[in-house]
Amino acid sequence: VGNTASRFVIFAALVACGVGACVDSAVRTAPFRARPDVPDAGRLAGPFTGRVVDATTHAPVAGALVYAAWTLERGAGLPEPAGAKEFVGSTDAGGSYAVPALGKIPRGTRVTEFTLLVYKRGYVAYRSDRRFGDLGPRMDFAQRENQVLLERWRTELSHARHLRFVGGGTAVAALTQWEIADASAELDGRRAASDDLRPGRGDGQYVVAAQLLNDMDIKNRTKFDGGFETGPLSDDPDTATYSSQHFKALGRPETWDVAVRLWRLDPGKAQERYEELAGSLPGTIEQDTIANKSFIATEADIRGVGFLDAPRGVVVLLTCGTNQCTTPEDVTALANVAYGRIKNLLAPIGTSTGGSK
Amino acid sequence: VKRSIFASVLATLVVLAPSIAYAWEPETTHAGLAEQAALNSKLHKRLVNLGFSGGLFEPLTIPPADAPALIAAVKLLSPTHGSVPDARGRQAALSWLTAGAALADIPAAHGANHFYDPDTRRGWQKPDRGVIDGVTDRVREAIGRADLPEKGIAAPDWVTAAKNPFNLEAFYAQYGKAVSAKTPGERSRHMASALVAAGGILHALGDLGSPSRVRGDELAHLDPLGAGPDDLGSRFERIAALAHGRLGVPAPSRKIERGRVREFFTATDGGGLADLISRSYFSPNTLPGESRIGSENRPPLARAKPALPTRLNLMAASRDDGTTFRNSAGTCLARYKVDHGVLSFWMDDECMLEQASAILPEVAAYEAGLLDFLLRGELTIAVGQTVVVSGKELGAGTVEILVEDERGVRTSLGTAPTQGATETAALANVGAPSSGTRVLAVFRGLDRNGEPMVATGVMPLSQ
Numbered sequence: 001v002g003n004t005a006s007r008f009v010i011f012a013a014l015v016a017c018g019v020g021a022c023v024d025s026a027v028r029t030a031p032f033r034a035r036p037d038v039p040d041a042g043r044l045a046g047p048f049t050g051r052v053v054d055a056t057t058h059a060p061v062a063g064a065l066v067y068a069a070w071t072l073e074r075g076a077g078l079p080e081p082a083g084a085k086e087f088v089g090s091t092d093a094g095g096s097y098a099v100p101a102l103g104k105i106p107r108g109t110r111v112t113e114f115t116l117l118v119y120k121r122g123y124v125a126y127r128s129d130r131r132f133g134d135l136g137p138r139m140d141f142a143q144r145e146n147q148v149l150l151e152r153w154r155t156e157l158s159h160a161r162h163l164r165f166v167g168g169g170t171a172v173a174a175l176t177q178w179e180i181a182d183a184s185a186e187l188d189g190r191r192a193a194s195d196d197l198r199p200g201r202g203d204g205q206y207v208v209a210a211q212l213l214n215d216m217d218i219k220n221r222t223k224f225d226g227g228f229e230t231g232p233l234s235d236d237p238d239t240a241t242y243s244s245q246h247f248k249a250l251g252r253p254e255t256w257d258v259a260v261r262l263w264r265l266d267p268g269k270a271q272e273r274y275e276e277l278a279g280s281l282p283g284t285i286e287q288d289t290i291a292n293k294s295f296i297a298t299e300a301d302i303r304g305v306g307f308l309d310a311p312r313g314v315v316v317l318l319t320c321g322t323n324q325c326t327t328p329e330d331v332t333a334l335a336n337v338a339y340g341r342i343k344n345l346l347a348p349i350g351t352s353t354g355g356s357k
Numbered sequence: 358v359k360r361s362i363f364a365s366v367l368a369t370l371v372v373l374a375p376s377i378a379y380a381w382e383p384e385t386t387h388a389g390l391a392e393q394a395a396l397n398s399k400l401h402k403r404l405v406n407l408g409f410s411g412g413l414f415e416p417l418t419i420p421p422a423d424a425p426a427l428i429a430a431v432k433l434l435s436p437t438h439g440s441v442p443d444a445r446g447r448q449a450a451l452s453w454l455t456a457g458a459a460l461a462d463i464p465a466a467h468g469a470n471h472f473y474d475p476d477t478r479r480g481w482q483k484p485d486r487g488v489i490d491g492v493t494d495r496v497r498e499a500i501g502r503a504d505l506p507e508k509g510i511a512a513p514d515w516v517t518a519a520k521n522p523f524n525l526e527a528f529y530a531q532y533g534k535a536v537s538a539k540t541p542g543e544r545s546r547h548m549a550s551a552l553v554a555a556g557g558i559l560h561a562l563g564d565l566g567s568p569s570r571v572r573g574d575e576l577a578h579l580d581p582l583g584a585g586p587d588d589l590g591s592r593f594e595r596i597a598a599l600a601h602g603r604l605g606v607p608a609p610s611r612k613i614e615r616g617r618v619r620e621f622f623t624a625t626d627g628g629g630l631a632d633l634i635s636r637s638y639f640s641p642n643t644l645p646g647e648s649r650i651g652s653e654n655r656p657p658l659a660r661a662k663p664a665l666p667t668r669l670n671l672m673a674a675s676r677d678d679g680t681t682f683r684n685s686a687g688t689c690l691a692r693y694k695v696d697h698g699v700l701s702f703w704m705d706d707e708c709m710l711e712q713a714s715a716i717l718p719e720v721a722a723y724e725a726g727l728l729d730f731l732l733r734g735e736l737t738i739a740v741g742q743t744v745v746v747s748g749k750e751l752g753a754g755t756v757e758i759l760v761e762d763e764r765g766v767r768t769s770l771g772t773a774p775t776q777g778a779t780e781t782a783a784l785a786n787v788g789a790p791s792s793g794t795r796v797l798a799v800f801r802g803l804d805r806n807g808e809p810m811v812a813t814g815v816m817p818l819s820q
Contacts, residue, residue, distance in 0.1 A: 028588075031599070071384065071435035079590070080465040081384060084435040110588070115437040135604040163414060164392060165604060167439035168452065180449070184411045187401045 027102075027111040032128070032141045042143030044070070044114045048099040050146030052091045052118055052126075054231065057210040060095025061150055062229035062250070064120035067169050068099045071113035072106070082109040088171045091118075093227045093250055116141070117166065119175055122232040123150040124157065125166045132165050152208070152232055155239045158193035159183035207345045208243035209262040212316065212338035215247060218258055221333050222324050226250055233259055241265055255301045255321035260338060263315040267349060273315045274308035281306070289332070290339050296328055303328060305335040311348035381564060382598040383459040384438045389606030390563045390717070391458035391556050394724035395451055397609050403732050404450055406815050407536055407797075408761070409548060413451040417549035418542070421446045427553065430463050431456050438603050453549040455603075457523055457556020458563075469509030470521070471564035473631045474573040475623050476660060481509030484575040512561045512570075512631070513622035523557025525618060525809060528731060529801070533811045536799045537757055541765040555731055559724045562621055565631040566720035567594055568712070569640035572660060577641045593641070596706055597713035610718035613726030616806050621727045630723045636662035637684070638712055639691055644702040650695055656702065663690060671695055681708070688715040734812025736798045737781070744770065745786040746798040748812055751777035754802015756785040760793040760818075767797065779805055793818050 027044050034042040048068065052061045066089045074082040085105065091097045097118075105111060116128035124132050126148045128141040159182040166176055185191035215228045226249055233244040242263050249256030263273050274293060278284050281297040281304060288294055291314075294307035304319040318335045325331040381387050395401070401412035409415040419442070421428040434440050440456035442448040448456075462468045469481040483505050510518055517525050531551035538544045564570055569577035569591060578591045601607070615621050615628065623629035627636070639645075645656035645665060656665060663684070673680035679694025682702075689708035693700060736748045736756075746756055757772040773785040790796065800812035 067437075069435050069437040071437070075465045075587070079587075080463050080468075081433045081435070081459065083433050084437070084441075086436065113435065113437075115435070117437065130602055130604045135602075137600070137602065137605070160396075160414070163449070164439065164451075167437050168441050168448065169436035170443040172436075173443060173448070180411055180414045180416075183414045184401075184405075187396075187412055187414075188405065 026105070026109075028113075030114065030143065032143060034142065035144050036140070036142045036147065037145075043101075044111050045102040046099055046114070046143065047101040048097075048114075048116060048146065049144045050097055050142075050148055052095045052097065052120075052148040052150060054123075054210060055149035055151045056208055057214070057230070057245075059210070059214070059230045060091070060093070061120055061123070061231055062091055062093045062095055064091045064095075064097075064118050064123075064150070065171060065175060066090055066097040066099065067117040067119070067172055069115050069117075069169065070102050070105075070111050071115075072109040073112045074109045082106065086169065088169075093229065115167075116146075117169070117172060118148050118150065119166060119172060120150065120231065121175065121178070121234055122153050122237060124153055125162065126150060127165065127167075130165070132162070135165070152243070153237045155237050156192070156194045158186060160186045160193065207262070207264065207342070208238065209245040209260040209316075210243070211345060212262060212341045213245065213247075213258070213260050213318070213334060217337045218247060218324070218334065221337075222326070222330055224249070224256070224324060226252060226256070228258075233261070249321075249324065252323070253321075255323040258320045258324060258334070259318070261317045261319075265313045265315070267310050267313050270308060270310060270313045270315050274306065277306045277315065277317055287332075290335055294335070296332065298328075303331040305331050307335060307339060309339070309342060312342065312346045313349050314342055314346065316342070381567060381594050383462045383560070384434055384440070385598045385603045386594065386601065386606060386717075387458040387461070387560050387563060388438055388440060388455040389601065389603040390721055390724050391455045391559050392451065392603070393606055393608050393721040394559055394728045395454055397612070397721070397725040398728040399732055400450075400454075400728060403813075404548070407548075407813060408541075408544070408765075408795075408815075409450060411450070414449045416447050417450050417453055417545045417552075418442075418445060418447040419453075419546050419549045423546060424550070427460075427550075430460050433463060434459050450548065450552055453552040454556045454559075457553035457558075458560045459556075460553065461523060461557040461560035466506050467521075469506045470515035470518075471512050471561050472509055472570045472575070473512040473565055473623060474571055475629070475631050475635050477573055478511065479573070480511035480515075481506065481575055482573075483507045484579065512565055513619050513629075516558050516561050516618065516622075521557070523554040523560075525554075525558065528554035528558060529809050529811045532731075533799050533801050536797055536813050537759060537767065537769070539767055544767075555728065558618075558731070559727060562630060562727055563720050563724055565622060565629075566634055566716050566723070567591065568634055568638040568716075569593065569642070571631040571635040572640045572643045574640040574642045580641075592706075593709045593713065596709045597717065600710055600713060601717060607714070607718045607721065609722035609725045611722045612729070613723045615726065615730065617808050618727070618730065621723055621730070630720065633719065634716065635660065638716070639663065639702075639704065641704055644691055644704065645693075647699055647701045650698050650700055656700060669693065669700070671700070674700065686715065688712060734800060734804070734810045736784075736800060736812050736814030738796055738798055738814045738816035740789055740796055740816055740818065742789060743786045744789050744796050744798075744816075745783050746800075746814060747778075747781050747783045748800060748814075749778055749781040750805045751775070751784070751800060751810070751812065752803035752805055752807060753777055754800050754810075757799045757801075758785060758787050759797045759799070760790040761795050761797065762793050770796075775800070775802070777802065777805070790818075 030042040030044040032042050034040045052064050068087040070085040072082040073079050087099050118126040131138050159179040163183050186193045228247040233246045245260045247258040278295050282299045284295045284297045286295050290307040291309040297304040301322045303325050306317045308315050320331045405412045440452050472481040531547045535544050535548035579589045580592050623631045643659035648654050648656040674693050674695045679692050681689050682691045689711040691702045693702045739745045755774050758770045759767045761767045771787040775784045795817045798814045804810040
């Protein structure tokens, strides 16, 4: 009831604004709010500000493409498209973006629409006008202090739908090239796809790699004083059984990066996965100090720790550059933090109660 | 409650984000309809079959230097809807189709050719807006801010009109060259051009899903929508755009099959889109007229259909907010109420939203059917000592047989005239090529109904 009432208030306020002085004859009144917490209509001309965060972890997403476009129109009664004004930028280390206000527009044209698109590989794109899941109208976009929750991309999601969703613009098209083959394969029937964005898919509790470690865990252990850009690794997208989290050290080489890969499988398959990892990584030494089984590995400038929690069907591989993890103990300590989180989040397979929150 | 809230917010948006257009909005609704038509037609498979391996997502290029006017027009679209190519003139096949669907309204005067009233068999006629609005229009025209044509070409005629750059002839010409041109680059350009023309044809058809366009209600396209004196358009079509946008346009309800292009628009059996919409829905200025309760007179109708029920619910109509006249599927056709003994009808935003949501899947069905109709021609190729091309339901025309080499270059092996065949029959044959990766055939001519047609066939060659 409260929600309905608040929407009614918003509606009433917007109507009052619409029939009043808010309408600018060269710029239509915006179909979005000025800020998330106020009922006033925003300005189609901008400026726009907001913050982009990972929908799972709420960690800021740095380096995401921010593409904005104002649609122009001219004429009366028989109007026609009259071009567009574009802005291309990206989110900063804190996930924030700022789109400057629209400048001058050609004489005789009017601004009819504004669309903001946020895109980063490994995530489902965000549009200010539509939702990806049901393609319905987005009602929560705001001109200022907008919050963008980026859902992680999963292999079973539809690339054909995503390419349609993302739309165009040269900058965007360049970033979405990698999706074309999969999109085409879907239409050929060679690749199944789903558009289900609901978390907690599959059996059991929803746990992903991003929940196992955060940047403060790393900084507390390694005393690193820089910042991280976080998000899924770009090699393999998340699936129902696999997820990853990349801590990319800002302005530093890869030897400062940390990555967590998590597999959730049935116990037999988890054992196989663990053995594959232990057998394929160079310089592996069995330690068995974490969970049921664990190893430590070193290759060039990267240290890694893998472990198996057989009752939970969990395999984790944590890698850390040698500038970040200067000793093997550092990477082992971070792996122990991740294991502690797993025990809190997940119950062993077959038990009726989940782990504590 | 959710629906009511959405309708309220929608109403707000119509007030706050007034206008666009006199048509389904080109960059949202039309582009979305074209996408749905493509996704639910044989276009993807046909593209793959003809060598555009990415199908609907195959990047196709029209170099700006080859078609400067077209590229300049495409640049007038907003990139956010996915129909603007990059600097090289390159974008996906699907995007070229949606670009055509949006470009059909450029220049603006072409929009007047997207009307057809099956009752009067005429297209757009400039409406009489009364003295004051008429003067305003003339002032606007005098200072060059708008120029409404007196008349338009009826939509079913416009798709074959020579003045239409996106007519059937343009589609078939480009489609044929997309198979027979020598190099992959040329074929890419021709296929992109064919898809632009197809998008324009789909647009002309799709517009006839808007009731005011098929009931002679041009006045409904000059509603003042709020953002200044120039911002005139159809409130119904604006609501459709706000509710569905490009991405939310619903999938086709079914697949429409017709024997001739014109029959998708209008037909003597009443099966055209214009016929269906005209008899099924009212438009804002063709609602039943007022009538006094108690008199013998029924509310006067602008058209025989949709007919009013024998008994209206006058008790419910006496409430302050009146009641609703719905069709058998439960879609709102109009509101009505009795006030001071007078029965009157009107259409509010929520009613329009219901109609748009019911109509769009039908429009998508017609567009998907028309796209399949454009691609209906298929040839069969058998390769032995000779290459034999056969087909069925073809009229007179010519068959060209080509071979493609490993570089993707296609060379004609020969062209032969044919009188066609109603059943599968050999149309042409040539000696088999000594090398190549595949053999292709193109028929250019008429189908058994005398309609223009291009038919294609492909046969891979074993290496």
